[in-house]
Amino acid sequence: MTQATNAQDGRGFGDHLQLERLDGGIVLLRLNRPERLNALSDEMVADLDPLLASLAHDDTARVVVITGNGRGFCAGFDLSLAATAPRQDELGEAAAWTARQEAFAQLVTRMRALRQPVIAAVNGPANGAGLGLALAAEIRYAGASAAFNAAFVKVGMSSCDIGVSWLLPRCVGLSRSFEMMLTGRVVDAAEAERIGLVTATVPDDQLLPRALATAREIAANSSFAVWMTKRGGWANAEASSLQAAIELENRTQILTRTTGELQRAAQALVTRRRNKA
Numbered sequence: 001m002t003q004a005t006n007a008q009d010g011r012g013f014g015d016h017l018q019l020e021r022l023d024g025g026i027v028l029l030r031l032n033r034p035e036r037l038n039a040l041s042d043e044m045v046a047d048l049d050p051l052l053a054s055l056a057h058d059d060t061a062r063v064v065v066i067t068g069n070g071r072g073f074c075a076g077f078d079l080s081l082a083a084t085a086p087r088q089d090e091l092g093e094a095a096a097w098t099a100r101q102e103a104f105a106q107l108v109t110r111m112r113a114l115r116q117p118v119i120a121a122v123n124g125p126a127n128g129a130g131l132g133l134a135l136a137a138e139i140r141y142a143g144a145s146a147a148f149n150a151a152f153v154k155v156g157m158s159s160c161d162i163g164v165s166w167l168l169p170r171c172v173g174l175s176r177s178f179e180m181m182l183t184g185r186v187v188d189a190a191e192a193e194r195i196g197l198v199t200a201t202v203p204d205d206q207l208l209p210r211a212l213a214t215a216r217e218i219a220a221n222s223s224f225a226v227w228m229t230k231r232g233g234w235a236n237a238e239a240s241s242l243q244a245a246i247e248l249e250n251r252t253q254i255l256t257r258t259t260g261e262l263q264r265a266a267q268a269l270v271t272r273r274r275n276k277a
Helices: 042-056 093-113 129-136 151-155 164-172 174-183 189-194 204-219 223-237 242-257 261-276
Strands: 004-007 017-022 026-031 063-068 118-122 125-127 139-143 147-149 200-202
Touching: 017 042, 026 042, 026 204, 042 093, 063 204, 093 129, 118 129, 118 204, 125 129, 129 147, 129 164, 139 189, 139 204, 151 174, 164 174, 189 200, 200 204, 223 242, 242 261
Parallel strands: 026 063, 063 118, 118 139, 125 147, 139 200
Antiparallel strands: 004 017, 017 026
């Protein structure tokens, strides 16, 4: 594992998050409520939102790896808090629960809007909102102990939650997505790899090294090219046609050429060929 150059303990972002800056611009974000399998509380969500917002403007951060401390990635919404929502007496039930729902859902759009690619290293359960966080990452790796489910249907709520109904079909297809959301059944790590929910499943002790190795590969590329690849990839996931996607690709290529990276790479290739001649 890369040596940490500027380890932080989440100061400024609450006790339930840990942020570690590694060599090469890699940021390791750990959810830190291990006693609750990193289930999300309102306080934790309120801390995570500005942390993600700060990363969006951090030019030194190249790739974000998110994982959970302890035995779980994220067990979703902490059901011990389900009796009431923050400020419910003041705002009324509907308004308070709407504010809570929107705060949780905004985490997914925050992750998608980051310039940096996000890699989820899923250790143990990724349930409900935890599944949503994993799906919001561009790349997912699973440890052998990982398990995924759309949990809310099991407690009388809709599995269409924090982007899952949009993101999951794009990973596993519509039929498998409906089957997972309608049953709420648990998908283990081996099945998750087979159906395309994760890129790969590895032994638990190799999970973080695998995620960090991929992060280093990405960080070795031009930061602007990586940003435009992430942005273009998400935009074209919603493109109305092949032609619309190509139009965006064409303009993005002309824009990235202005960085001079292509010209430098071409000159380096010419120089290597001359040296070999």
